[in-house]
Amino acid sequence: MLIESMTTEEFSKLVQRIKTVIIPIGSIEAHGPHLPLATDLYTIYEICKRLIQEIPLFLAPPIYYGLCRSTRNLPGTISIRGETLKALLTDIIHSLYQKGLRNFIILSGHAGGTHNAFLIDAAESTLETLVEGRFLVADIYTLLKKDLLALGFEEDDSHAGEWETSLMLYLRSELVQNLDQAFEDYPRFPKYQIVREKDKFWASGIWGNPKKATSEKGKLLVDHLLLNLKRHIEEFLNY
Ligand SMILES: [Zn+2]
Numbered sequence: 508m509l510i511e512s513m514t515t516e517e518f519s520k521l522v523q524r525i526k527t528v529i530i531p532i533g534s535i536e537a538h539g540p541h542l543p544l545a546t547d548l549y550t551i552y553e554i555c556k557r558l559i560q561e562i563p564l565f566l567a568p569p570i571y572y573g574l575c576r577s578t579r580n581l582p583g584t585i586s587i588r589g590e591t592l593k594a595l596l597t598d599i600i601h602s603l604y605q606k607g608l609r610n611f612i613i614l615s616g617h618a619g620g621t622h623n624a625f626l627i628d629a630a631e632s633t634l635e636t637l638v639e640g641r642f643l644v645a646d647i648y649t650l651l652k653k654d655l656l657a658l659g660f661e662e663d664d665s666h667a668g669e670w671e672t673s674l675m676l677y678l679r680s681e682l683v684q685n686l687d688q689a690f691e692d693y694p695r696f697p698k699y700q701i702v703r704e705k706d707k708f709w710a711s712g713i714w715g716n717p718k719k720a721t722s723e724k725g726k727l728l729v730d731h732l733l734l735n736l737k738r739h740i741e742e743f744l745n746y
Contacts, residue, residue: 534573534617537581537712551616618648668715677725
């Protein structure tokens with residue numbers, strides 16, 4: 508149930524019986540020569556659209572932007588401050604709560620640690636103000652991590668690498684281009700340092716090996732993601 512394409516009448520009818528909403532969150536950031544800047548949004552949003560075919564939930568219009576640290580200086584990355592992200596998400600939650608929603612599932616396609624900490628913080632601080640509100644916050648990488656290892660993906664495969672490129676090949680193949688120009692690469696940030704010229708240590712935005720990506724692997728990962736999400740959501744709603 509996509510909120511963005513509903514009428515106000517449809518919304519008010521549905522909210523009588525459905526109290527749970529998913530809020531998808533992405534990022535706009537460099538993803539190598541082969542994936543679009545909004546990859547993190549496209550993957551999670553497509554998965555959410557599949558999920559609502561199976562479980563009756565509201566799906567809120569997504570937040571395209573996120574906080575991007577490592578790719579901050581790369582062409583095309585548009586990062587917002589964590590405080591802005593937290594304030595935006597908090598305002599959206601408050602407005603949805605006022606309309607009758609109570610269970611908030613916040614799913615991020617971007618797996619940056621700082622970005623996700625602000626999402627968790629938005630939920631934590633809202634717990635105090637919206638007394639009937641309940642929250643689940645997860646990101647695509649954490650949801651998949653165990654399966655990735657079990658399915659034989661390299662432990663160090665991450666951003667714009669094998670698994671993320673596979674997801675895009677399956678979910679939005681028309682947006683994958685120049686795969687022949689993609690290459691295996693990894694960031695080389697000096698440990699513990701917060702460096703200014705981040706592109707000196709990671710110029711490609713690739714973390715892993717996109718050459719090994721296939722649409723079949725993408726389908727497998729989508730199946731696993733849907734299973735994992737259904738399990739976590741069921742646990743969340745029955746808690
Ligand atoms: Zn990504």
